[in-house]
Amino acid sequence: MHTNIVHTVSTATRKRISFDVSCRVCENHSCLVKKNLGNIESKEFASNKSNLRCKKGQQFIMEGAPVNGLFFIQKGKVKVFRTGINGREQIVRFAKAGEIIGHRGFGTAECYSIGAIALEDTSLCYFSKDGLQDALLNNPKLAYDFMLFYANELNRSESKVKLISQMTVRERVIDSLLYIHRKFGSNKGFLDISLSRREYADYAGTTEEQVIRVFSALKKDNLINAKGKKIGITDIQLLKNEISEHNFYLDS
DNA sequence: TCATTAATCGCAC
C-alpha cells in the first residue's frame, strides 16, 4: 500500500535528510501538522524539522532528559511508559503513525517525565520547541487541534485511573485489548501489533502471569484466540459487554 | 542448528 522510501542513511549524513520525509508527501493525514499544512503561514516550520529513525526496542526518550522539542511518529509504533518502584514500568499509552510523543513536557516542563521506546522500526519527525511555539501562536487552527488533542489525552488519562483502581484484573486486561484494537486495528483477524504478555501487563497494571491466565480463560470462552504474540479478537461485542456494565468504557 | 528469551502452568503464600 505505502511503499515508503526506506533508504539507510549513513550516520555521517544523518542530519541531512537524504530521503523524502517532508510533510508535503507524508501520508499521515491524521497528523496535526499535515492536517494544517495549508494553514501554516511560515513555510519554514514544516521543513525545519529533523528526522530520525530508531530500530525496534530502541529508546528515544529518556526519563528525566531535558525537553527541547516534540516528536511525531512518521512511521512505526511506540510505547510510552513511566518507571515506578523497583524498575517496574507502567505503560502510559501506545502511539502509532501521525501521533505525538513527548507532548506532556511541552511548555513549562524542563524534563521528560516519561520514556518512549520503539516497538518496531520507527521513523520520527522532531520539531524544536521554539519552532512549534511560533507555529502555534500564529495558527489558531493548529493551536485548536492541539488543544483538542490535549483534552482528549487528559480525558483518557483520567478514566485510566478508575480503570486501574476499580476494575478486576480480567476487566483491565479486556479493556487493554479493546484499547489496542481501537488504536491499531486488526489484520487478518489478529491485532496489528505484536506485544509481549509483559507489555499487556504493564499497560493493564497487572503482572505477566495474570495476563496469561486471563488470556487462556478468554481463549476457553472463545472470545479471543492467541498464537504466540499474535492475538485475535473473535467477538469484540462480547468483550465490550463484559466491561460496559462498569461504565468505564470510553472511546480513547 | 543451538542458545537465548518468552509463554505457560503449578504451587505456596
Add this chain to the structure above:
DNA sequence: GTGCGATTAATGA
C-alpha cells in the same frame, strides 16, 4: 490475587 520457579514453546544469531 500475587510471586516464584520449572517446563515448554518461540525466536533469532
